[in-house]
Amino acid sequence: MINIRLMGMGDYPQLIDLWSNTENIGLSEADSPVNLDAFLKRNPGLSFVILDDDKIIGAVLGGHDGRRGAIYHLAVNREYRNNGYGQALLTQCMETFAEIGIERCHIHVYADNQSGLDFWQKKGWFTRPELVLLSKDISRPVKISR
Template identity: 40%
Template structure:
């Protein structure tokens, strides 16, 4: 995989990375976590979207992540994060490029992502890297448990 320099290495994310990734995510302001971020669900996501999510390691420690998946029409990015002490090294754009390249290899030509409204740093990052904030689209969500759907 790609390297930023001799100390940073980008590789595909695997389920075994969960513990370190979760610690990283919990330490990042603006990254929202939920029940969907359990070890089992992340493992299932990685299996379903094999080869599309990446991590960055520094001296054996995981310091960056990006998760990507698709529905066969559009790609989606999740959990881009770089440890604060390692920001400004070009790691986040490299992770994004790895994920987008992987989606392109899958035949996906458009990608979406979600940014929490209060995550101003995230909004600045995505805007500065060529992503457009969409107007006119509202996100609706609904839990499916105990809704009498069975």
């Protein structure tokens, strides 16, 4: 049976397996157990998994900074695509954003992920050619012991 529920850290092994085996999903230090746990605690009610019985077949991470929402790692197992599961995950996330007053949401998509871009645009998401994404890594402060 297919059902959707909130993501929990108990899902971690299956999530890493899903994301590692999904094209156009880039894993980083942000996906370590400690960082995913912190993300879920900071953004309650916004990340979901979809299951076929006990098997995770899709997932999405949702977060926000109090102003704008962000969606990460939307993925559906290849064997289960085109059944509405990606949309179902997205809907759960967007409904929670609406409930907590987040009025716009962003997603980063690899520029060469044409299929992903097609999906988002078909669902009403629009590109922002007037904007460019810039990033900077934050180094941890070094503790000096005396």
